Amino acid sequence: MQKILMIVHAPPxxxxxxxxxxxxxxxxxxxxxxxxxxxxxxxSDAVTVGLPxxxxxxxxxxxxxxxxxxxEHGVLVRxxxxxxxARGLENLPLVPGVTIGTLVEMAKAAIEADKVITF
Numbered sequence: 001m002q003k004i005l006m007i008v009h010a011p012p013x014x015x016x017x018x019x020x021x022x023x024x025x026x027x028x029x030x031x032x033x034x035x036x037x038x039x040x041x042x043x044s045d046a047v048t049v050g051l052p053x054x055x056x057x058x059x060x061x062x063x064x065x066x067x068x069x070x071x072e073h074g075v076l077v078r079x080x081x082x083x084x085x086a087r088g089l090e091n092l093p094l095v096p097g098v099t100i101g102t103l104v105e106m107a108k109a110a111i112e113a114d115k116v117i118t119f
Contacts, residue, residue, distance in 0.1 A: 011045035071097030
């Protein structure tokens with residue numbers, strides 16, 4: 001089983017980098033050839049994707065639904081603590097299964113990963 005760390009630091013809206021990252025993550029956990037151990041670490045403005053009550057796919061969104069699907073498939077989704085604090089998110093409710101993590105945790109995940117993908 002490959003360990004993959006995905007680091008996302010683009011804003012969730014205004015570009016499609018977060019959407020592309022979540023689409024790739026979904027494809028990675030959905031493929032049947034080889035199981036993967038996937039972790040996603042959101043940095044910079046990407047941390048806002050961890051907030052609940054975002055638009056559904058039917059309403060032109062769908063990022064929250066993708067995060068929930070990934071969490072259900074065992075993906076660790078963490079938000080950078082420093083980035084969350086800088087944006088006033090550290091005490092707000094998050095999408096279930098999303099946690100706030102540290103740079104130390106991300107560094108450890110990067111060392112242990114077979115692959116690191118950035119968006």
